[in-house]
Amino acid sequence: MASRSIRLAVIPGDGIGPEVVAEGLKVLEAVAPTSGLAFEQTSYDLGAARWHRTGETLPDTVLDELREQEVILLGAVGDPSVPSGVLERGLLLRTRFELDHYVNLRPVKLFPGVTTPLSGVKTDDIDMVVVREGTEGPYTGVGGVLRKGTPHEVATQESVNTAFGVERVVRYAFEVAASRPRKKLTLVHKDNVLTFAGDLYQRVLKRVGEEYPQVSTDYVHVDAATMFFVNQPQRFDTVVTDNLFGDIITDIGAAIAGGIGLAASGNVNPDRTAPSMFEPVHGSAPDIAGQGKADPTATILSVAMLLDHVGAAGAARRVEQAVSDDLAERAGLGARSTAQIGDAIAKRVTG
């Protein structure tokens, strides 16, 4: 059959980024033809190395090129040699904000055979999707510092939340919840302390919820939510939350579902006014870079999310199934390199 061509931007990044991205692309290339897809790749050199060389994080010209792509795959960026915040704000968050990635989608699922640090938990007990807001809240960068370095210094950070921004992410979360068997949506916030923002989320949840009578809703404070992730993960099905709380709870999510090596994510622009970006939740892990030790599974699962986003649900399910089968056998396999894991999964998607 004639294949559909999709423009894919690849940002391998720093540390283990290039290694895991290579395996993600290996799996993508293996599965694409089976769905009549062909990916036209352009690689972008962004991250710590470029910053050291040129002082640039995300030049406007590169951003403009990225806008012309259909979808983006990112490995990881960052290095201890770069001051904290430079690449995070200048590259990662800039991309999310400029490309209007207002949904940060993070499944938290315990696959069969994967060891969780929680005792007495069954596979089915951990199966949720976190819908994290991606373009406002405490991540805006609004704030500043006065009298820096003096005993009278004041540093502020402002969480900015809008009806527009909250409604669109809450609506998306209702759609996700409605599509899942349990049809349960939990708002995680801290409305008893952050009363202005929390109240806005609560009112929007209630109002939009009227359009989804089939979805039951629930509210949990963020502090209690972190506790329930550890001692009652079955409590959660779909979760909607703000940018910062989402950052925090999805790391606990990763921990309980077998570690950061397995956690996938999508920075999604559901309106498709700009390309969405898929990336593993983990960082660049410079301590193990270049040694073939990194687990590419999170990137491969991010590729499955990418496939879903471009409408290739069949290919996405095949990748997920291949990962699931691979994970189920890992316990007996001993240590494998990054490439060996990628090879094994790539083989399964075609086999």
Place this chain on the structure above:
Amino acid sequence: MASRSIRLAVIPGDGIGPEVVAEGLKVLEAVAPTSGLAFEQTSYDLGAARWHRTGETLPDTVLDELREQEVILLGAVGDPSVPSGVLERGLLLRTRFELDHYVNLRPVKLFPGVTTPLSGVKTDDIDMVVVREGTEGPYTGVGGVLRKGTPHEVATQESVNTAFGVERVVRYAFEVAASRPRKKLTLVHKDNVLTFAGDLYQRVLKRVGEEYPQVSTDYVHVDAATMFFVNQPQRFDTVVTDNLFGDIITDIGAAIAGGIGLAASGNVNPDRTAPSMFEPVHGSAPDIAGQGKADPTATILSVAMLLDHVGAAGAARRVEQAVSDDLAERAGLGARSTAQIGDAIAKRVTG
């Protein structure tokens, strides 16, 4: 010997508050004479019931009376019938801010015999103290709402951090770290995103740290910290963090150390310009109130912290030991009522 008299304010509060406070006082009264202490108690009717009756959360006159006390014991306040935030901001946070409780001290310790939801964790693996800032950060209440209820609504929350506020809590944390065998202090923040506030914390940590060469320091992003609480809790000894991050990580701390029924806390004014307040981390749990089902252990451990604060270290250690001994035997004991647990611990402190 002649006994020293200490003015103690008691705020039993709502739900299970009065039940657990009764057991805390039972243990306090049992141990006090052994240290030559007598507590002169005044009980304050504050919480949901008073708010319903009078509309008051914390009247100025009551606050003035509280200021004249030496120390405060609080059970729990709150009820679903009160709108979220009313008692939290109007009573709990107001007390912390007005009495300058700039240290929110929360030990996270797994006692022998206690079941943790983490698998493969030994008692010694979970033994840390979290020093949470208590009077600034995102808890200031600064912020507001514009165009409420319209599609153009904007809701803001401002995190305000000062050199003055950060330095005093960081200095306190260094003192705590220096007093512990491992002498390790970890700053938990999100300095790659909240760059202004995070940078202030980092600079203060570095500067104050020069006065404590015996303490090693470390930095972990809050998202990673929550993951490490679950899969590498041994990593932490003393933790210093902002008000909101401290709220979140101490709930995971409670979860991994056996649940919210065991988590104690102190809202401490180290300069003693106003009384400090000790309280269990848990809430009022209206669903089990009045049934004798609440575990008073967190309150009793808060009483031990209160004893430390008033200089009765010997009595504090006896209460902790009694709790530890009681916990070690619980597995074999079956269900006990709130009062039975209090009785058993009170008997041990004198026995």
